[in-house]
Amino acid sequence: MSIDALVENLIRPEIRALQAYHVGNASGMIKLDAMENPFQWPEAMKAEWQTLLAGCALNRYPHPVAPEVVAGLREVMEVPEQYGILLGNGSDEIIQLLTMAVAKPGACVMAPEPGFVMYKMISTFVGTDYVGVPLKSDFSLDRDAMLAVIAEKNPALIFLAQPNNPTGNLWAEDDLVAIIEASNGLVVLDEAYLPFSSRNHLSWLDRFYNVVVMRTLSKVGLAGLRLGMLFGRSEWLNEIDKIRMPYNINVLTQASAAFALKHYNVLMEQCAVLRSERENMMNVLAGLGFETYPSEANFILARCPEKNARVIFDALKEKKILIKCLDGGHPLLSDCLRFTVGAPEENAQLFAALQDIL
Ligand SMILES: *Cc1c(COP(=O)(O)O)cnc(C)c1O
Numbered sequence: 001m002s003i004d005a006l007v008e009n010l011i012r013p014e015i016r017a018l019q020a021y022h023v024g025n026a027s028g029m030i031k032l033d034a035m036e037n038p039f040q041w042p043e044a045m046k047a048e049w050q051t052l053l054a055g056c057a058l059n060r061y062p063h064p065v066a067p068e069v070v071a072g073l074r075e076v077m078e079v080p081e082q083y084g085i086l087l088g089n090g091s092d093e094i095i096q097l098l099t100m101a102v103a104k105p106g107a108c109v110m111a112p113e114p115g116f117v118m119y120k121m122i123s124t125f126v127g128t129d130y131v132g133v134p135l136k137s138d139f140s141l142d143r144d145a146m147l148a149v150i151a152e153k154n155p156a157l158i159f160l161a162q163p164n165n166p167t168g169n170l171w172a173e174d175d176l177v178a179i180i181e182a183s184n185g186l187v188v189l190d191e192a193y194l195p196f197s198s199r200n201h202l203s204w205l206d207r208f209y210n211v212v213v214m215r216t217l218s219k220v221g222l223a224g225l226r227l228g229m230l231f232g233r234s235e236w237l238n239e240i241d242k243i244r245m246p247y248n249i250n251v252l253t254q255a256s257a258a259f260a261l262k263h264y265n266v267l268m269e270q271c272a273v274l275r276s277e278r279e280n281m282m283n284v285l286a287g288l289g290f291e292t293y294p295s296e297a298n299f300i301l302a303r304c305p306e307k308n309a310r311v312i313f314d315a316l317k318e319k320k321i322l323i324k325c326l327d328g329g330h331p332l333l334s335d336c337l338r339f340t341v342g343a344p345e346e347n348a349q350l351f352a353a354l355q356d357i358l
């Protein structure tokens with residue numbers, strides 16, 4: 001048998017049909033495409049961190065439950081003692097753990113769309129059915145459509161990102177509550193953008209025993225570390241923890257995250273700058289003729305004035321500015337671009353470039 005035939009024979013067809021997750025080359029570009037925090041740490045803090053890293057024992061396996069990181073998270077995020085904290089190699093890994101844990105034959109995962117693409121991709125990897133439920137055209141939840149899927153398919157896992165990516169909005173609380181109350185599955189409130197949002201769902205752990213809350217350090221300035229976390233009742237977390245690889249949080253990540261959490265105020269001050277830059281960017285984009293959508297995150301979704309999203313995207317790229325073009329993806333996002341809010345000087349360069357292009 002040729003290797004091609006062997007691959008075709010062995011690899012699951014849904015895997016062969018996938019396109020590998022594409023990350024473009026961004027060297028030398030102003031990166032406003034991936035919701036990263038653009039700011040550096042103060043020099044003294046950097047130096048202290050480097051000394052700490054120099055003392056890390058790379059020859060030893062990491063601590064299996066990263067107690068310093070857990071303690072730091074509990075403190076800065078005010079997680080009550082009665083709830084557990086499970087760590088993942090980014091929240092992507094936590095999504096994978098949750099999906100694997102519920103993936104009985106016939107089980108399904110549900111999420112609103114357009115939404116975070118990893119929910120669907122990981123369902124495919126794991127081999128569970130996935131149902132994407134379209135949002136309404138104003139990007140609010142289609143409560144009736146979601147309740148209908150719950151009644152018909154009884155999803156084992158429901159992902160609700162609040163704020164949602166790529167739309168940036170929060171959904172009406174009564175819609176969220178109706179879905180959680182109707183569900184006989186586990187509902188994951190994904191708060192990846194919490195530091196930019198006006199609503200925090202941690203207390204929903206008290207209200208609903210079928211809710212867990214997922215967060216990440218990626219959007220507050222530590223995307224390179226890969227650290228995500230899940231907060232919830234021990235009944236859930238004890239089961240999920242059984243399928244977590246024992247050393248999923250490496251030595252350098254543990255040391256760096258514990259350190260960063262001791263200086264969390266620095267990160268939060270940077271996020272405050274980004275929130276104010278976001279309001280400025282909102283005004284500028286609207287002034288340039290974009291239809292902008294309210295954002296509670298560190299990015300803005302904007303619809304282009306004349307069906308020229310791809311043209312604007314390419315022209316910005318030509319000028320070494322990388323954003324995200326959403327046109328051609330979900331039908332609700334036709335002519336849409338997503339701008340990550342950058343540092344003030346990056347945003348100024350973006351505005352100048354747009355003025356030039358439009
Ligand atoms: C960026 C993002 C994440 C974070 O993923 P990490 O693996 O922690 O970097 C999770 N959920 C949503 C909705 C996101 O946009």
